[in-house]
Amino acid sequence: MLKGLLRGAPIATSLVMLAVMLCSSAHAGEGRRIFTGTLGKMPIVLEVQTAAPTNISGRYFYQKYRKDIALSGVMQGATLVLNEGEQPYGDEKPLPQIHLNIETGKAWGEWSNDQGKTLKIELTEAELPAISAGTLPYLAKLYDAEPYEYLRLQGMKLKQGKTQTFQGYSLQWWSEPQTKTAFFEIVSGYTSEVRDRINKLLLGRLWQEVVEYYGCFSAGGGAYYLQTVKPLLIKPKVISISVGTEAYCGGAHPDYSDAYINIDAQNGKPVTLEDVLWVGQGKPLHYEERNSEQSAEVSSAYSEYRNNEFAPWLVAQLRQLYPEEMQPIPDDNCTYGEQDHWDYPTWYFAENGIKFGPSFSHADAPCAFVDWSVLPYSVIKQNPGGVAVQLP
Template identity: 30%
Template sequence: MNLLKLTSGMLGLVLGFVCMVGMAQATPVVYGGTLGTTPVVIELDVQLDGRVESRYFVASERVTHHINGQRSKQGQLTLNIDVDALESDDEADVKPASSPVITLRPADNNGWQGEWRQGQGTPLAVELSQMVPIATAGLSPFMQSLYQLSPYDYLLRATAEPVMVKQGVVNGYNVEWWQEPNAKLSMFQLTSGYPAERLAALNAALRDSFWRTVLAVAQCEHSDDKVKISLLSANVISYVVSGDRSCGGAHDYMDVSPHILRVSDASELTLSDLMWVDESPVPDASAIPDDYLQETLPTWLAAQFARLYPEQTKVTDDESEDVCDYSSSEVWANAPWSLTSKGIYFQTMTPNLTSQCKGSGWEILPWDVVKQHPGRLKDLPLP
């Protein structure tokens, strides 16, 4: 493997961090140091049971390599690196390479030291020190959000500052769309229509959602995720992140992830917050029984949509091997939902979740029906 040197800016950043951590940790910890003479950034996730799932990069590559291994009873880490992830296809075809192994032992000031070995090659010394928190006041809001979410990913993407790509007006609210240079996904930020404090909290939640999606998509071979705003109102905001993904499974699939935010505190809402079709009181979201989610609610939805849209619910795609049967509770149990000005939209998906049901778009439960079955937040004004 060719280990490339970090840029001088990253080198200064890495070497400016100091030591702080012990052998075992409950959450991932980021270290800066050297592999031979090459500066590296590594995140060690040492589980309490001794398992280690970690990753590292050198800045000139800006590519994450995953490592895993075990911590011994004496505190030594043995990490194995996936050699296939380090080589191009051409390099891998020339000759099989032995997998690199990193061994680390606790060092002074809660750091780590050890060596990298690969086959019969000369071992390289490894020296690591934990990175102290950086001052985020000078960072842009997007980069502050990324650092709070994942210091490792902030360092990895420090040179990929999101930029504004367009502006627009949605439901009378001014919005800006921001995109990271290395990602296809754009996320909106609100610039008017809400009190300043609420605007700040909502935008922070949107940035957090953006980065979580970007980091999840980075694990996939292919994705084309897009964000669509379905509702901006005085009390609730609704948007959907969706796209086709190929993440190493047997089949590609369509991922649809709706997000509904309460304007007053920027918290994520669940369907049971807004609508409940069983006996009262509404239980906590974590205590809702599976039979409600898999039987009671979807069966009720199937009946409502059959009454409201009799022609649409009779239609089936006879040419498809993955037919959407709107009379089946399964279709409605798996339907992601979002808010619109007309009601709650239930996005029906084919049973294998590879695509939307043919001709979908009509599956809106009107607000007057929703309001007859109030959820946990009975006092929340709905459109």
């Protein structure tokens, strides 16, 4: 029956309604255990890292709310004694505690607070439903690498929003109501195969933003996460999309960031800057800044290239194209002529070239918002990258 319900449904509506074929234990690293069950009468998902008995960490969420509650503690005999949350500075009020006993395949214990309230905990080792062949690549990766996060997304559905026409292409917006994160899929143009690949990428990014939203709220009180998505360029050859984030996830200051999704619209695959532009020696590197699985050797080579070859070249190009803007201004912290602001710039495809954005410290963050730093496609085409991207 479930397969029948999913057949022909829009890709966004069935993202996490995954067809159940088999069940398997939640994948986890050494010492990492994931359980599902109840705290009192409330369903929860709980994760603990037990590799170091004197420094146990963990977290759990109520399935109704999905927000993390941090755990930390020690092993006392056969029992985990875990404090819930973090003690505010100067506050000596006892934290709620969880006493948990773990055996093969199950765990049980008790939650209590300083007011004498106790709640029973009953858990079993988490099992994940096997995923269907049509699952988004991002969710499939989450299934293998972060089963706790995958379980958090179970049962969440997207809400269909407005339709929009942008540069001749029809866009359908979707949002996740609890986190208010939103993204669109492209519903006209391109071949069906390429469009499907593009939309899997875009809607996978929506779910990634949902995961990052909850990761931010694990910081506790005062946290917030606001996301703004804008299509910048949708053309037959390339696509660029802005993902802006304003968030406070703990620490001294809020964070403001602009990230960009850049896609080769000929095949629907994401591209890095080195795929498009290469000014170094030898074969162009392919380094994905959001991919933590790349080797230390590749990461080192990437940093060396950006610092020693790319940044000096880019600064020289910008000085030639925009001599006035690149000149230092007395008593102004926006020193655009300095190389270290261009080692790792943001970038996206614009109508007339690649638009670069300089990087600045948090204190000088407003300096990063400039509208002039475009490198014309004529320059880009003289220095092609590792992928034959057809530029506008």
